[in-house]
Amino acid sequence: MPLLEVHELRVVYGNGNEALKSITFSAEKGELVGVIGRSGAGKSTLLRCINGMQKPTGGRIVLDGVDLTAMNESELRKARREIGFVWQEYNLVERLPAITNVLTGRLGYNSGFASFFGYFDKSHREIALKSLEQVGLLHRAKFRADKLSGGEKQRVSIARAISQQPKILLADEPVASLDPELSVQVLSDLARVAREVGVLTLINIHQVELAQQFCDRLIGIARGKIVFDGPPSELNLTVLDAIYRFDKNLSEKDLAELARLRELIPG
Ligand SMILES: Nc1ncnc2c1ncn2[C@@H]1O[C@H](COP(=O)(O)OP(=O)(O)OP(=O)(O)O)[C@@H](O)[C@H]1O
Numbered sequence: 001m002p003l004l005e006v007h008e009l010r011v012v013y014g015n016g017n018e019a020l021k022s023i024t025f026s027a028e029k030g031e032l033v034g035v036i037g038r039s040g041a042g043k044s045t046l047l048r049c050i051n052g053m054q055k056p057t058g059g060r061i062v063l064d065g066v067d068l069t070a071m072n073e074s075e076l077r078k079a080r081r082e083i084g085f086v087w088q089e090y091n092l093v094e095r096l097p098a099i100t101n102v103l104t105g106r107l108g109y110n111s112g113f114a115s116f117f118g119y120f121d122k123s124h125r126e127i128a129l130k131s132l133e134q135v136g137l138l139h140r141a142k143f144r145a146d147k148l149s150g151g152e153k154q155r156v157s158i159a160r161a162i163s164q165q166p167k168i169l170l171a172d173e174p175v176a177s178l179d180p181e182l183s184v185q186v187l188s189d190l191a192r193v194a195r196e197v198g199v200l201t202l203i204n205i206h207q208v209e210l211a212q213q214f215c216d217r218l219i220g221i222a223r224g225k226i227v228f229d230g231p232p233s234e235l236n237l238t239v240l241d242a243i244y245r246f247d248k249n250l251s252e253k254d255l256a257e258l259a260r261l262r263e264l265i266p267g
């Protein structure tokens with residue numbers, strides 16, 4: 001049985017917008033999957049469903065044999081301990097040191113009473129420090145988050161997600177707030193740590209080149225449907241057209257992006 005099974009997932013938002021149409025795929029432990037697609041394709045909606053933040057209209061998500069879509073709120077809260085999430089905008093507590101931010105990844109496993117007083121026992125602290133070490137930031141452990149650079153902040157948030165010892169790691173546009181050079185660095189850290197830990201990782205990402213460089217497998221989404229699922233080497237012009245084409249109203253920016261991609265990827 002695969003670690004993650006997404007079966008005919010459908011999401012219709014309150015305003016009638018059908019963001020996901022019938023998404024079906026499965027993924028194994030240790031895989032590093034890039035989810036690509038243009039703005040509005042449904043990438044974030046997909047990750048939010050897997051994380052339990054968005055209730056699907058239909059379909060199933062089964063993680064390690066357990067159907068997340070059949071859970072009540074409290075069951076879901078427990079299940080979410082095992083799902084690590086990395087946001088584009090880091091979501092750190094700015095006034096707290098890096099290590100404390102990472103420790104919040106252990107909250108789900110610490111007793112509520114102890115957490116209330118900010119107390120985490122040694123085993124939690126060791127896991128948090130190890131996680132910081134894995135992203136190369138042990139020397140920043142005591143720095144307040146607001147004193148860290150953007151790249152460092154994102155590394156802390158990766159460490160926080162890893163410290164949950166998750167079954168699955170989800171990252172929604174983790175490098176979209178960073179400049180190109182830092183994007184490469186942070187993404188390669190994320191990929192390296194994910195591989196070291198052997199955790200199934202899904203990364204939403206705009207930049208096709210980066211996805212190709214760091215992922216084992218790409219899933220291309222266009223208008224709520226999977227239009228490509230395969231290794232980066234199989235990405236060609238026809239596929240890119242399917243992922244990035246718009247029926248109408250291509251903006252100048254879209255056209256430029258498409259032209260740039262055509263240059264990059266031999267078809
Ligand atoms: N809360 C919401 N209510 C209504 N419609 C929404 C909501 N969130 C997203 N949508 C719509 O659902 C579709 C998919 O959005 P989603 O955020 O999943 O796309 P995305 O691929 O992550 O885009 P981006 O690359 O811009 O982050 C879009 O048409 C979007 O406008």
Ligand SMILES: [Mg+2]
Pocket residue numbers: 043044045172173204
């Ligand atoms: Mg998004």
